[in-house]
Amino acid sequence: MLKRSRLTLALSAAAAVLCGCGGAAASPAAAPSTAVQDKKRQFETVKADCMKQKGFTYVPYVKPEKQESDQERELASGDYAAMRAHREKYGFGIFSLHIYPKELGDPAQDPNVKIAGALSPSQGEAYQQAKDACTGVAGKQVLGLTLKSGIDYYSQLAQAHKRAKAAELDGDPELVSLAGSMATCLKGKGYTVSDTRPTAMAGRGETAFMEQQSTLGREQQGDLPDRPKMTKDTKQFQMPTLTPEQARPYLAKEIKAALDDLECGKDFYAAYTPRETALQRQVNDRFAF
Numbered sequence: 001m002l003k004r005s006r007l008t009l010a011l012s013a014a015a016a017v018l019c020g021c022g023g024a025a026a027s028p029a030a031a032p033s034t035a036v037q038d039k040k041r042q043f044e045t046v047k048a049d050c051m052k053q054k055g056f057t058y059v060p061y062v063k064p065e066k067q068e069s070d071q072e073r074e075l076a077s078g079d080y081a082a083m084r085a086h087r088e089k090y091g092f093g094i095f096s097l098h099i100y101p102k103e104l105g106d107p108a109q110d111p112n113v114k115i116a117g118a119l120s121p122s123q124g125e126a127y128q129q130a131k132d133a134c135t136g137v138a139g140k141q142v143l144g145l146t147l148k149s150g151i152d153y154y155s156q157l158a159q160a161h162k163r164a165k166a167a168e169l170d171g172d173p174e175l176v177s178l179a180g181s182m183a184t185c186l187k188g189k190g191y192t193v194s195d196t197r198p199t200a201m202a203g204r205g206e207t208a209f210m211e212q213q214s215t216l217g218r219e220q221q222g223d224l225p226d227r228p229k230m231t232k233d234t235k236q237f238q239m240p241t242l243t244p245e246q247a248r249p250y251l252a253k254e255i256k257a258a259l260d261d262l263e264c265g266k267d268f269y270a271a272y273t274p275r276e277t278a279l280q281r282q283v284n285d286r287f288a289f
Helices: 002-019 034-053 070-076 080-090 111-117 121-143 150-170 173-188 198-221 244-264 266-286
Strands: none
Touching (some): 034 121, 070 266, 080 244, 080 266, 111 121, 121 150, 150 173, 150 266, 173 244, 173 266, 198 244, 244 266
């Protein structure tokens, strides 16, 4: 049960970080600078030294940066044709993960996942406690942050995204107007829209389908009794186990919703997405994420 709850935790943390609202990122962020990469390496090195002092093996791991493709740049700019082509195949990127795991998943493997996975439940708990403590040490020394745990790191990162986007995007008159027009269009197509703020409109589709997927996860697995404690800023999602055949009907509905969302939000995304991408990179850089 320990390993399953950690997977659930990783999913919830990643969702919070990427969107700041519980959904998946609408567009990729630009690659970090060399200075940010150096800070990431410092963060990981301090964490590894701390873990060694506590008697645990931890490999300093910084995800290798890949060359950004033309399609990724177009998606990050809010280009309509690129977004439509992407959504025609992947929808919002939720149920498609069960069908195209190699395309949408992260091919880079953190060696520490394998190290932790080989431990007994009691050893795993001790390892996680040590890792949380060492995250606090590295956070203070390298980033100037007071961190209680790895989850606290993701929670603070998610809140920083949320604050930056609310301040810069939700109050922008042009984006507010475009988001309102998008909401009216979606309501006309039969969709429920409860929040018309620009950030809410950008994440509404991803959030809805992540919640649907999480419902399936809870139906399969039940509530996880040993799940780590979530904060008010970190939402818990449970990933179900689905074969490609089982996932396809869900993806078909997701693709339909994603295309309707794009048609109604064509002008909105063209204005919103480039600014969101820039803000996301700025915040990620501050946290060496």
